[in-house]
Amino acid sequence: MKKIIIDGGQSLDGVIEVSGMKNSALPIIFACLLIKEECVLDNMPRVSDVHNSLEILRQMGAEADFIDAHTIKINTKNAQNIYFDMDLISKMRASAYLMSSCLSRYGSVHMVYPGGCNFGARPIEQHIKGFKCLGASCTEDGEFIALSLSKRLQNVKITLDKISVGATINMIIASCVGEGTVTIENVAKEPHVLDLIAFLNICGANIRLFGNSIRVVGVRSLNGKRYRIYSDMIEALTYATCVGSAKGKIYLKNVDYEHILPIIPHFEKTGISIKYKNGFVCIKSPEKLVSTSVFTAPYPEFPTDLHPQFSAMLCFCDGVGEITETIFPERFAYLCELEKMGAKFKKIGNKVEIYTSLLHGASLDATDLRAGAALIVSALGANGRSEINNVNYIVRGYEDIVPKLSSVGAKIFYDNK
Numbered sequence: 001m002k003k004i005i006i007d008g009g010q011s012l013d014g015v016i017e018v019s020g021m022k023n024s025a026l027p028i029i030f031a032c033l034l035i036k037e038e039c040v041l042d043n044m045p046r047v048s049d050v051h052n053s054l055e056i057l058r059q060m061g062a063e064a065d066f067i068d069a070h071t072i073k074i075n076t077k078n079a080q081n082i083y084f085d086m087d088l089i090s091k092m093r094a095s096a097y098l099m100s101s102c103l104s105r106y107g108s109v110h111m112v113y114p115g116g117c118n119f120g121a122r123p124i125e126q127h128i129k130g131f132k133c134l135g136a137s138c139t140e141d142g143e144f145i146a147l148s149l150s151k152r153l154q155n156v157k158i159t160l161d162k163i164s165v166g167a168t169i170n171m172i173i174a175s176c177v178g179e180g181t182v183t184i185e186n187v188a189k190e191p192h193v194l195d196l197i198a199f200l201n202i203c204g205a206n207i208r209l210f211g212n213s214i215r216v217v218g219v220r221s222l223n224g225k226r227y228r229i230y231s232d233m234i235e236a237l238t239y240a241t242c243v244g245s246a247k248g249k250i251y252l253k254n255v256d257y258e259h260i261l262p263i264i265p266h267f268e269k270t271g272i273s274i275k276y277k278n279g280f281v282c283i284k285s286p287e288k289l290v291s292t293s294v295f296t297a298p299y300p301e302f303p304t305d306l307h308p309q310f311s312a313m314l315c316f317c318d319g320v321g322e323i324t325e326t327i328f329p330e331r332f333a334y335l336c337e338l339e340k341m342g343a344k345f346k347k348i349g350n351k352v353e354i355y356t357s358l359l360h361g362a363s364l365d366a367t368d369l370r371a372g373a374a375l376i377v378s379a380l381g382a383n384g385r386s387e388i389n390n391v392n393y394i395v396r397g398y399e400d401i402v403p404k405l406s407s408v409g410a411k412i413f414y415d416n417k
């Protein structure tokens, strides 16, 4: 596949339009299996995980296509084929949402384990525990998983042992159609979870968040509606890290500012300012940044999906920065690539200390989506030319990242050779 080439050292100036949020678009696409009518979804990001999810629905017999640049139409009325293309499923973490949507719609599902970015173990025992609380039976053989549920139990309480975005989403999808009330405790409250809840409620569901619990009062059926996906907070904040490494000032369009608000203080500690004005978010970096320390944790704390990009930005800050990864303790593969550019760091368990480094261009390999984004961040601020391989990881979650950055002055382009 093509490579991304970056000539570092150009400061950024201009406007970038942020796309819709991948991590809520995907569960919303799969939740359409609960609705046997047409749904129209706006602000849909054109990223490969979305294209693959639509392909899964089409293979099931649904209509699922882009009808406009960022609008899709889904109608799952005729979706009857539940023999999936296992290769496609094993590529994507979000295929985990087939478990709940198929259990609710067809009463059973048989599939390979969901795939996704490879940064250590991605267990699903909390999902299984929740499905069992709802009355499902489950068999697993290490490669395939089979679930069946003839009648969802009524008035159930599910307490997740760990805060999990995927398990929270799966429990919501599995519970919203049926009789009785399901209470899910110790839930994830990421904006993507709230986006799914807002979509399902518009379609007729009765789902409410109370503190750390979600109460789902079952309804008989859902109706097809038009809905706009939230904007992608991780994409927006990735561009903030690009401004930190390359310097300059950019304006972001189409940002749900309230979602990024809790994360802004971490940027401000380095000297970067992020302010909302007249529908735009202005991100400005001074010439000199100072390092800071963050630890990742469920929202509204610092997101694990921003860790590699923030870490790359810390190389350009004065002093010693620190990142402690509490969600995916092995999410550090990007460090070997930064080292090729001259980055200095010390990794101690699930923590990395990042020292001020003068980075130079190098040939780099993206190892997963956010690790790939981190290489772009570092290459933008480095001296000389970098080339980034394995671009397929990056396009899973960033729509048009190359033209967007190029439009604000970065020297970045695809090498199709």
Ligand code: EPU
Pocket: 023, 026, 093, 094, 117, 121, 122, 123, 124, 125, 126, 127, 162, 163, 164, 165, 166, 167, 188, 190, 304, 305, 326, 327, 328, 369, 370, 397
């Ligand atoms: N966990 C368990 N058991 C489970 C489920 C999760 O131990 O049954 C653990 C995980 O190992 C991890 C923690 O709980 O330590 C949180 O995992 P979570 O379930 O929240 O992650 P996920 O649903 O698999 C989603 C996003 C990830 C994002 C995480 C955390 C999607 C498709 N994926 O994954 O996004 O990092 O939540 O916010 O929504 C990305 O976009 O780059 C990405 C990897």
